[in-house]
Amino acid sequence: MQNQAKPTAAELLISWQLIWTRLLNGKPGELKQALNSHAKLFPAGNQAEARIRAERTVAQYQNEPAQVRNIINRTKHTLRSA
Numbered sequence: 216m217q218n219q220a221k222p223t224a225a226e227l228l229i230s231w232q233l234i235w236t237r238l239l240n241g242k243p244g245e246l247k248q249a250l251n252s253h254a255k256l257f258p259a260g261n262q263a264e265a266r267i268r269a270e271r272t273v274a275q276y277q278n279e280p281a282q283v284r285n286i287i288n289r290t291k292h293t294l295r296s297a
Contacts, residue, residue, distance in 0.1 A: 222256035225294065230256060232290045235283050238273055246273070 222230070230253040237246040250273070254266035276283050 219258050221258070226256055228290050228294050232287060232294070234269065234273060235276075235287045235290070238277060239280060239283055239287075 230249075234246070234249045234253060237249040240246075250266055250269050253269050254262040257265040276286070
């Protein structure tokens with residue numbers, strides 16, 4: 216069943232952490248699964264847009280592993296604080 220509520224901040228942070236980790240692992244299949252999982256957090260009408268935005272964001276950082284590591288560290292810190 217599709218989620219009809221908006222995701223919480225914690226759910227989004229965990230989802231993005233998974234996406235960034237999968238990006239660093241360099242396995243396209245795992246990254247695709249993480250992007251699909253992220254999109255499913257959103258209501259059915261917004262899933263396509265959420266996936267496209269996530270793909271664009273990932274594409275911007277895919278050649279900058281140091282920047283991705285910084286994002287992961289900030290996400291971990293934020294999750295611990297929440």
